[in-house]
Amino acid sequence: MAQLTQQKCEACTKDSKPVTPDEIKQLKPQIPQWDLIDNQDEDRLQRSYKFPDFKTALEFTKKVGDAAESEGHHPSITTEYGKTTVTWWTHAISGLHRNDFIMAAKTDEIAQNF
């Protein structure tokens, strides 16, 4: 299977297909440090990254935001002193789409340059 970081997001609508439990099992090993969380019965992917200070956490936030804009798929991002928490899910289907796994992998790739 092609690496998630090499893949592109597709535009999502309410008819987009959520990932199946089998697909989650296949994709999750590519983003081992992400947690699958349940937010009021909506599955999401979440990971926090540590940084030395607020400025660096904010710079990382901006890079993740730029990637989201260029892929047309958008996260929730919380920026704190020394920490950025990124959460991916697909609003259109209130759950997880392949796009979320692609963006989680791309977020990890961005973090490697910090």
Ligand SMILES: C[C@H](O)[C@H](O)[C@H]1CNC2=NC(N)=NC(=O)C2=N1
């Ligand atoms: C038209 C456009 O593709 C949609 O509005 C996109 C924009 N970004 C999005 N981001 C996320 N995370 N979920 C969505 O359903 C979503 N919809």
